[in-house]
Amino acid sequence: MIGNEAGTARFWDKRAATYDKTEADNEQLHSAIVDRSLGFLGSDDVALDYGCGTGALSYRLAPHVKALHGMDISKRMIDTARDRADLEHVEGLRFSAGSIFDDAFEPDSFDVIITSQVLHVMSNGDEALDRIHGLVKPGGWFLSTTPCMHEGQSVMKLANRALSVASAVRAIPYMKFSTGPDLERSISEAGFEIHETADLPFDQRPDMRYVFARFVAARKIH
Numbered sequence: 001m002i003g004n005e006a007g008t009a010r011f012w013d014k015r016a017a018t019y020d021k022t023e024a025d026n027e028q029l030h031s032a033i034v035d036r037s038l039g040f041l042g043s044d045d046v047a048l049d050y051g052c053g054t055g056a057l058s059y060r061l062a063p064h065v066k067a068l069h070g071m072d073i074s075k076r077m078i079d080t081a082r083d084r085a086d087l088e089h090v091e092g093l094r095f096s097a098g099s100i101f102d103d104a105f106e107p108d109s110f111d112v113i114i115t116s117q118v119l120h121v122m123s124n125g126d127e128a129l130d131r132i133h134g135l136v137k138p139g140g141w142f143l144s145t146t147p148c149m150h151e152g153q154s155v156m157k158l159a160n161r162a163l164s165v166a167s168a169v170r171a172i173p174y175m176k177f178s179t180g181p182d183l184e185r186s187i188s189e190a191g192f193e194i195h196e197t198a199d200l201p202f203d204q205r206p207d208m209r210y211v212f213a214r215f216v217a218a219r220k221i222h
């Protein structure tokens, strides 16, 4: 782990017991991610679902690839994902707790890396994108779905300021909303070529009405 990843892990560990309850909210989003992702997944692919949480999306994607590794910084999230694995056996699916910055993976290890609702809670998002780029095989895919806010919204600036104060006093972990274009610029700067984007349905709570989930399919060219 690097930087404050241990603190981040502690925060999400505390959320793990109740996170599954929000899965009902995530159901529509996860269905949309699966639909969008199918065109980029192959039956011989080895995939990583990074920041997989309790594995709800991993379970839905795993049948479409040869092997899927769900990884999360929170051990408790992974424990929950594994409990489910004991109940439903899905071929080729495994989970581990850890960080993408650990030595667990060789460069060019994955045909596809997926992140769902993760990049906006990573304070080292640009470094993570560089690392993801290093772990995807040339010609492989990065499929990211990230909560974003519309460009120029003053509410976004206010929200980000409030989030940064809350995370400074450790009330919440790091969280920051980008615009779709800013997110895509970061993904391109990491060396990916943007192939497809879409805005997906997100959390229906009134306080989340300015937020949408940006799906980006990006290819590693070399």
Ligand SMILES: C[S@@+](CC[C@H](N)C(=O)[O-])C[C@H]1O[C@@H](n2cnc3c(N)ncnc32)[C@H](O)[C@@H]1O
Binding pocket: 005, 008, 009, 012, 013, 026, 050, 051, 052, 053, 054, 056, 057, 071, 072, 073, 074, 077, 098, 099, 100, 115, 116, 117, 118, 121, 122
């Ligand atoms: C909002 S949840 C999303 C979970 C899942 N991907 C989904 O779509 O339901 C964010 C997840 O990211 C994980 N996370 C946060 N920071 C992380 C980091 N630096 N490395 C790996 N996982 C991280 C958290 O533990 C949590 O499980």
